Amino acid sequence: MxxxxxxxxxxxxxxxxxxxxxxxxxxxxxxxxxxxxxxxxxxxxxxxxxxxxxxxxxxxxxxxxxxxxxxxxxxxxxxxxxxxxxxxxxxxxxxxxxxxxxxxxxxxxxxxxxxxxxxxxxxxxxxxxxxxxxxxxxxxxxxxxxxxxxxxxxxxxxxxxxxxxxxxxxxxxDSRRPARTPVPVLSRGSDGRGPRASADVRPTTPRVDAVVCPGGQPAARAGERIELRGANLGGVSAVRLTHLGSDATLVVPVPAPAPGGPPRPSGTLALTLPAGLPAGVCAVTLLAGTPPAELPVGPWYMALAPRITSPLPATAVRDAAGDAEVVVNADPPFAEGQRVFLLLGGDAHAAGSLAGHTARFTLRRARPGGYPVRLRVDGVDSLLVLDRAANPPAYDPSQRLTVI
Missing domain, CATH: 3.30.2000 (STM4215-like)
Structure with missing residues (x-):
């Protein structure tokens, strides 16, 4: 917008x-x-x-x-x-x-x-x-x-x-009224999966049904291993990741099977996300051949989450007007024009300035208390839940900010 x-x-x-x-x-x-x-x-x-x-x-x-x-x-x-x-x-x-x-x-x-x-x-x-x-x-x-x-x-x-x-x-x-951002739900239903629907007509072309992030998280971070699940993925030689906000692009080669070893499974494709893309939503495009050429399917999409590198938990001190200044360092660095918010509990605070890995926020009329803290970059949040695959899942106790 x-x-x-x-x-x-x-x-x-x-x-x-x-x-x-x-x-x-x-x-x-x-x-x-x-x-x-x-x-x-x-x-x-x-x-x-x-x-x-x-x-x-x-x-x-x-x-x-x-x-x-x-x-x-x-x-x-x-x-x-x-x-x-x-x-x-x-x-x-x-x-x-x-x-x-x-x-x-x-x-x-x-x-x-x-x-x-x-x-x-x-x-x-x-x-x-x-x-x-x-x-x-x-x-x-x-x-x-x-x-x-x-x-x-x-x-x-x-x-x-x-x-x-x-x-x-x-x-x-855009409206200037801030969004209401409740903390994420820890589970949906007895198994935490919620409703699922799938249709399969046994395609002959490659297809991705899901991009699975570590620990059942909704997003992945640089250095983490993701898995593409679908059909007919055995011939894919590389995957191109394109950041939708900045058009930054990375091509990630897919490791070839060992000589004489079993062929790679056609239903899954595992990749380690390299550094070099801003946080946000990325388009996933399948490539095949040498040199890799784009396959006429997709793209699919995945979320690349920011990682807060500032020491947490932390404390923000209000001034006489009830405002508090907060500086957050994050990885990867922010790209020009990205929409960045600091989410404290259910309140969203827009970044006042961005420079490299640093975002500065002013919490207007901040209410004292301790809050779960998330950093949202182009609609993708830093990971607040430790491990969604755990039973029961729990928030990361270190991801907190106390306003005094």
Whole structure:
């Protein structure tokens, strides 16, 4: 999701795309973003104006929870906006043929790029984190009734010009209200597994049904051994891990079976996670052959958990205003733009700053007491439960912070 400058980021990215399109059909033409009555029709250069005339709501997303919430947590839904724009060419001396040429170049540029890519958003609007939004930002045609477009032009008391309308959806703006993050449930049902469902039509291609982390944990850490369980995995020669937030990538070779030894089981694949990826969600892609080539299946996903390296348990001291400053060191180091929270009991506190392995937090009006502590990075928590395979499982007694 994105911040309050997301609307500005969309407009600037669209203006850059349209500017590139009109320069391709008429060198020297430019794209601007102004109200209709502020565009100078007597200017000497040809212009295409991009005007945001309406913001609406994407009703289908209005009550959708944030995508990085874990089960049992609660947060205010994002504000899902639909942005509607007018695209109008302005040319010297009112030459309609040149105006038509400019409009064609602008529409071709938008038709060629129906999705605003992360790279385009990051390049045109580096001041906003809209490029990190999980959902795609799509450009679509918007049909205008004749009476509506004439009514809109009459509001600006300016002569009507050839105009095209389109919309961009959905732009998700975060709520500033913090999420409620209860501590994890230790077990579900008598065996701690909860309900399970599986379907098997005996595929002939590789398939991953589950990524199993050590100790039954929901996430793994660098240096730990994970297991992929599925079918037809015997021919996999490597696995590629791609961090979804930063696009950092690692290729992990799969050890070949010993010469003369039994073949590798086709239903399981064990890997040791190397260091080098930020904490968060990673896509798991299967590779085969030499050199390894991507198989046309998947990807699957796994969570890479952060590890708190600061000494714990620890104590935070409140100041006269009731606030407490907490510095947390963690591994792996934080990547630029990551969403980092310190979870104390059921409260989430956003990081004030990130630098390398260090995150700084301000606990506003902190309540005195002892709390289980977790570090959440891009929706993945540090491991609070010692061993979920134990009976019964228990919280790590060292993962605590006392506020005094």
């Amino acid at each position: 994105s911040d309050a400058r997301a609307i500005e980021a969309v407009t600037e990215t669209l203006r850059a795309l349209v500017d590139d399109g009109v320069k391709g059909v008429l060198p020297g033409a430019t794209a601007v973003a102004r109200p209709l009555d502020q565009v100078n029709p007597t200017a000497q250069e040809a212009q295409v104006n991009l005007f945001l005339y309406q913001t609406g709501m994407a009703a289908e997303l209005r009550n959708a929870p944030p995508p990085d919430l874990l089960p049992g947590e609660d947060a205010e839904p994002a504000l899902p906006l639909v942005l509607r724009y007018l695209l109008t060419p302005f040319v010297p001396d009112g030459n309609d043929l040149v105006a038509h040429r400019l409009l064609g170049g602008a529409l071709q540029a938008l038709h060629t790029r129906p999705l605003l890519t992360r790279a385009e958003l990051a390049q045109s609007a580096p001041y906003s984190d809209l490029a990190r939004q999980v959902d795609s930002v799509r450009i679509t045609w918007h049909a205008f009734e004749e009476k509506d477009i004439y009514s809109l032009w009459s509001v600006f008391q300016t002569p009507y010009r050839l105009t095209t309308a389109f919309e961009v959806r959905a732009v998700l703006i």
